[in-house]
Amino acid sequence: MNKKKRTAAIVIFAVLAVALFVGTLISGTADKSETIREVMKDAVLHGQNRVSLFGLPVNPGLISAMTVTGIFLIFSLIVRILVIPRFKMVPGKFQLLLETAVGFFDNLAKTNSPHRNRFLGAYVFTAGSYIFVGTLFELFGLEAVTTDGITISLPAPLSDINGAIMLGCLSYLVILSGGILSNKLRGVGRTLKEFSLPISMSFRMFGALLSGALVTELVYYSVYLSYGLPILVGVLFTLLHALIQAYVLTMLTSLFYGEVSEPVHKH
Amino acid sequence: MPLNIDWQQILLHLLNFVVLFAILYFLLYKPVKAFMEKRTEQYRQMDEEAKKKVSESERLKEEYRQKLDAAEDEITAERKKARAEIEAATAARMERAEAEAQKVLSDARRDIEHERNKMLHEAQNEITGMVESAAEKLVAQSTTSEAFDQFLDAAKRGSVNE
Numbered sequence: 001m002n003k004k005k006r007t008a009a010i011v012i013f014a015v016l017a018v019a020l021f022v023g024t025l026i027s028g029t030a031d032k033s034e035t036i037r038e039v040m041k042d043a044v045l046h047g048q049n050r051v052s053l054f055g056l057p058v059n060p061g062l063i064s065a066m067t068v069t070g071i072f073l074i075f076s077l078i079v080r081i082l083v084i085p086r087f088k089m090v091p092g093k094f095q096l097l098l099e100t101a102v103g104f105f106d107n108l109a110k111t112n113s114p115h116r117n118r119f120l121g122a123y124v125f126t127a128g129s130y131i132f133v134g135t136l137f138e139l140f141g142l143e144a145v146t147t148d149g150i151t152i153s154l155p156a157p158l159s160d161i162n163g164a165i166m167l168g169c170l171s172y173l174v175i176l177s178g179g180i181l182s183n184k185l186r187g188v189g190r191t192l193k194e195f196s197l198p199i200s201m202s203f204r205m206f207g208a209l210l211s212g213a214l215v216t217e218l219v220y221y222s223v224y225l226s227y228g229l230p231i232l233v234g235v236l237f238t239l240l241h242a243l244i245q246a247y248v249l250t251m252l253t254s255l256f257y258g259e260v261s262e263p264v265h266k267h
Numbered sequence: 268m269p270l271n272i273d274w275q276q277i278l279l280h281l282l283n284f285v286v287l288f289a290i291l292y293f294l295l296y297k298p299v300k301a302f303m304e305k306r307t308e309q310y311r312q313m314d315e316e317a318k319k320k321v322s323e324s325e326r327l328k329e330e331y332r333q334k335l336d337a338a339e340d341e342i343t344a345e346r347k348k349a350r351a352e353i354e355a356a357t358a359a360r361m362e363r364a365e366a367e368a369q370k371v372l373s374d375a376r377r378d379i380e381h382e383r384n385k386m387l388h389e390a391q392n393e394i395t396g397m398v399e400s401a402a403e404k405l406v407a408q409s410t411t412s413e414a415f416d417q418f419l420d421a422a423k424r425g426s427v428n429e
Contacts, residue, residue, distance in 0.1 A: 053279075062276055062283070069287045076294035084298045089306055102299040125296050126288045157280075162273055166280035 036221050043155070043213050049146040057147050061160020067142065068134045068157055101129070108250060113258030116182055120257050123174050124250040127167065131249060134158055135209060135242035138216070139234060158245075159209040161202075168202025171253045179260035190260040201252060205245055212241050398422065 042048050050057035053066075079098070087095055105128055109121035134157040141153040157163045175197070179187025219233050398421045405417045 056275075058276055058279065059271070059273075062279055065280055065283045069283050069290070072287055073290050076290050080294040080298060084302065087302050089309070098295070098299050099303055102296055103303065106300060121300075122292045122296050123288070126284075126291045129291060130284065130287060160276075160280075161271065162276040163280045165272065166277045166284065169277075170281065170284065 036218070039217055039221060040214055043159070043217050044210060049148070049150060049152050051144045051152075052147050059160045059162060060144055060146075060152060060154050061157050061163050063144055064137055064142075064154040064160075065134065065157035065163055067154065068130065068137055071137075072129070072133070101125070105250060108254050109257075112251070112254035113178070113261055115258070115263055116178055116261040117258075120174070120178065120254060123171075124254055127171065127253065128246040128250040131158060131167075131205070131246040132242045135212075135238060135245060138213065139238055155213055156209050158205055159213045161206050164206035164209070165198075165202045167249070168200075168205060169198045171201055171249065172198035175253060175256045175260055178257040182261035183264055186264060187260050191256075194256060197252075197256065201249060205249060208241055208245050212237055 038048075049060060051060050051063050052058075053063065083094065083098075091099055102125060105125035106117075106121040109117040109124055113120055138154070138156040138159070143151050144154050145151055158167065172191075175194075176188065176191040179191040181187070183190065215237065216230070216234055219229055398418075401421060402418045
């Protein structure tokens with residue numbers, strides 16, 4: 001592209017951007033069906049907007065969770081059938097990405113729990129991938145129709161408190177299982193000592209993901225802020241807390257698992 | 268329940284997660300990890316083989332060095348031995364040559380002595396013959412007493428010369 005063409009492209013892009021911005025200012029906002037208070041309350045409680053799952057009204061977060069599992073199933077099948085059999089000793093870019101992901105969680109498990117880490121590695125890999133992809137999932141804005149007939153964009157699975165409680169408690173149970181397998185009753189005692197762990201893990205994740213959802217809701221609620229700003233708020237914030245939350249939960253789980261599964265040394 | 272917590276939905280989330288765990292474990296985590304472990308094992312074997320080869324070459328190098336040292340020692344010993352042999356042979360030859368020279372010299376001396384004696388004996392015989400013939404001549408020319416005196420003079424001269 002020569003200099004003239006580049007200048008012309010920049011000018012056209014700038015004119016379009018200004019035109020769109022002026023358009024949004026002139027057109028104003030349509031009448032909102034919900035107040036900001038209702039929107040935010042619903043984002044927290046999911047009391048109103050329910051989606052039907054085979055006739056059972058559920059939170060949209062559960063639909064998101066199942067969609068994420070579906071995405072993973074298709075992706076994993078494609079990778080298993082087409083990519084993994086063609087793995088090379090010197091990896092290409094995609095192979096390197098897969099190996100880095102698996103190696104990262106495997107190392108996390110091995111480093112934090114050197115005595116027992118086979119199951120832990122697989123668990124933190126699943127949990128980390130689920131949190132990361134599930135959080136990024138809200139960026140795609142897939143739509144679902146509620147039981148009231150309203151179209152909503154599907155949120156992150158873990159912004160649903162039930163999903164967050166499930167993952168927090170399951171992580172606690174995994175830690176407990178590590179304690180029992182390694183140290184029998186002493187392991188149970190060690191795990192029960194951290195009784196606040198399931199609550200703290202669940203609500204930390206719920207709070208982190210919910211805050212992201214709330215900020216995004218707030219930004220989208222005002223039409224003036226929905227121009228340009230969501231690029232920063234939506235993409236960067238979501239990407240950051242997807243990474244941070246995936247790391248925090250997997251790291252904490254590995255750490256506590258390693259602590260309770262460490263064999264007792266008798267002096 | 269507060270915060271819209273619903274046990275049924277928690278269990279559905281759990282079911283979903285268990286399915287996801289099975290999918291990711293069997294389709295992604297396990298095969299990728301198996302491949303990585305296989306590669307690590309392969310590299311470990313290669314490393315082990317390389318180390319084994321290095322140690323083997325070190326051993327061979329040491330062995331060759333020792334052999335070289337031994338060969339050098341052997342060469343030095345052989346050289347010393349050869350030098351000693353050469354010196355011994357030279358000395359023996361010199362001794363033999365000297366003995367031969369001595370023998371040649373003594374033979375020569377003996378021959379010379381023999382020749383001298385032979386020549387003296389011949390000379391004596393010749394002189395005696397000459398004296399006899401001279402005496403005969405004198406006897407024929409002079410008286411018996413003069414001839415006798417001449418004979419005695421000639422005999423005296425012959426014994427002095429001898």
